[in-house]
Amino acid sequence: MSKEKGQSKWVGKSYPAKEILRYVRGRGEYIDDVKLPNMLHAADLRSPYAHARIKNIDADKALKLKGVKGVLLGHEIPDISNSFPAAGVSPKLKFYSMAVDKVRYMGEPVATVIAKNRYVAEDALDLIHVEYEPLPAVVDQEKALEEDAPILHEELGTNLINHRVLHWGDVDKVFREADVTVEDRFVFHSYAGTPIENFGVIAKFDPGEDFLTLWANFVGPFSLYFLLAMALRMRENKIRFIVPRDIGGSFGIKCGIFVDIVRIALVAKKYGRAVKWIQDRREHMVGGGRHSGRISYVKMAATKDGIITGIDEKWYEDVGAYMRAPEPACMYRPSGNYVGGYSFKDLRVDANAVALNKLESAPYRGYGCHLVYFNHERILDMLARKLDMDPVEIRMKNLINKDQFPYETPTGATYDSGDYKACLRKAVELFEYEKMRKMQKQAKKDGRLIGIGVAAGVDPSVSNMAYITVAYTPEERAEASYLPKSGGGETAFVKVDPSGTITVSMGTCQSGQSHESTIAQVVADEFGVSPAEVTVIDQMDTATHPFCVSTGSYSSRFASVATSAAALAARKVKEKMVKIAAHVLEASPEDIMAADGKFFVKGSPDISLSMKRVAGTAHWDPGSLPSGMEVGLSTQETFNFETSKTITADDKVNSSNTYGFMVDIAAVEVDPNTGKVDLLKYTTVHDVGTVLNPKFLEGQIYGAITQSIGGVFYEDYAYDENGQMVAASFADYLCPTAKEAPKKLDIGHVETPSPLTVLGSKGGAESSNETCPAALANAVEDALLPLDVTINELPLTPNKIWQLIQEAKEQK
């Protein structure tokens, strides 16, 4: 299915992104640019308490304020909407778009006011009096499971809201027979994507037609569109959902906006109006989304030669106050690739999702993988140290061989292609590993603390919807009421107009990843034109755009499934044009070639027809077409993976469809007096299958590593012991700036095209988000080895590192 190398004129080249022109000229069209006549503006009153009963809300004064049109209060919500369900969570846990009788996190909305403008709406919030009965809050996963812990959802009687014990192979036997074991407790904190544009929703309800039109900067998956329709108790064909053409970043966080969409839609419905809500930064920090945090107990078993034989781990996941779909996927999305690139077969994961008085967790770039790889790469380094083996050497011993692909993992994934050892070799070469180790030795003599850390991981892309069902027990899945899930498709529409111009229509909800230009390259290759001649409209509208349940931008699916759909659709239209050209030129279709905007006979390029001529025939003179051929030149194609099947009874599932690979090597220097860490060198080698555009990919990699540096050293979605979110602005939530970004990255590539996608491409957008935290932590520990410091908790702030150094000194 993949194209042969050398055939592509555009795919694989660094064609510049044309979208950038409109961004830098201030001509992007974002949710806030959408203005409707007689539109009202909404503002939310949010709880200052992390945990409290709502005794009373009095909004009378607010309603009397001039310019205020209405208010929606929590007690109205259960009568007009359904609770949001989540996989593997008891339906007794009620989750609405607003707090009803209790608030469970600081920042949870308790009332929504609509007014003629946002200023009046916010003034009205000050006039709403809420009587709270504060309750004790709990913000630590292990404390929340203790006997006397405050319970968030009394109907459940526990804060453990999802629990799966996943066991593949025989881990107990493996540990009994192991030559050596290592174990430790790891703490990975919570951080987030902080997109530059926050959430925005416009809901317009037409009471005459009982029809709801929605606009929101949502990125999919569109399975959540069906979820919000169900929550609103409306049929899908009574809702039209439009996503603006431009979204200012998402990194997965904007998957969660469906909850806010329901709240704003409810207030629009109540008053039969158009209502706009634009979230400000503080609201986003307390009420938007963040990746889960995790406390893990990890054990690894191995032979004395360093061959991993099994891993046994227990996770306590901080998922926040409610389970916002697609959670608890933070634990289960990577189930197929839990083993990463290693060949061991025995694994047990005891996954516990714990409700805490914090904002709900959400998907964030790397989704679930950075937590798994942190555990595995850290414990593997500890094993290497115990066996006195080099961390590169131990990984090389355990990586899957290239002749083993397609590779079936013990947890149910089929790794489509790869050459992991080549990636590791290339990374070692690029990093100048031997030279760097020598430098490290010399530096140690000079009293400098320099460390080198390695991390390798499999990058899963294009989620198979079936992964959601890992959250259910096999018994729950065997019940009659359970409906199996599978699939990971995308849809594209391609048309050629009467004058031969090409338009592609897609709904991948781009948020700055240059989707339009990438599709233009792909389609230009199919037709033999230049990308500048291809118009790509990537703008979702459920009424007019083709889409499927999995449509959207998440799990790095664009590069593999969206480009496949576009290529297939273009190919179909082109094949039709080839048939028409053959018919007109009286040649056989096999002898027709397309290039430079022309269709010509192989070997006789002067016997040709322009795109315009062929298109014109199809549109203006369909009577001359071969018999049986349809009028016009357009088609809609949905590309789905055959490998996206549902889960088995023993919890095996191909949770993604294409699998890339990355190896990250970092060199750092730690200042023992300040705890500050300097990044000296960073090398990363990626296998994303066929590279569609090297410049775009390079940008993705720089972004992934910069975000990880931020996450490991600076960012902390922190809550104090009373559940107060204490980093609700960028003064305290420290995103990396240009100064903290890596000055130089050495990037290498290995290309093992996927046999499953049309162009052989796989996802590559998340990659280093998944391995960089582990590589950095490994490097810092390596630097602090002479001081006997173990790194098992993030973030690695200067304060934390300095304290670890002092504690280690005292213990001596």
Place this chain on the structure above:
Amino acid sequence: MKLEGTYRFNTAQEKVWEVLTNPKHLEKAIPGCEKLEEIEPGKYDATLKIGIAAIKGTYKGMAEVADPQPPDKYRLVVEGGGSPGFVKGEALIELSYQDQRTIVSYQGEGQVGGLIAGVGQRLISGIAKMMLGQFFKQIGKELKSL
């Protein structure tokens, strides 16, 4: 956050007790306090206007002189809520007399929540210290005016 400290006054313990427990003086001493209105003996409705991290707000709540054991100790409880969030403070205040001076020591907890907690975190302990300093400075002034 933990709050603790000691202040010394060159005045008799009974006089210091009087100033520290009388709403007439507390109203002037509690920073930002606009009004203290008695609900019942020892319990007062309070209106506070405080600025933290450039967020000025009005907090309505209460102040209480609890478990008084004159002239040695009592618990001071202050709490208020408003659009910028809520503030809560509780301290055990103990008096003793030594070397012709009254020593006032306090030990307590302060809590801040809502908007100000979210955006003013790095300033809060500094502001709390500053407000305690202002409180005791004013207490000193009230003593001089007796």
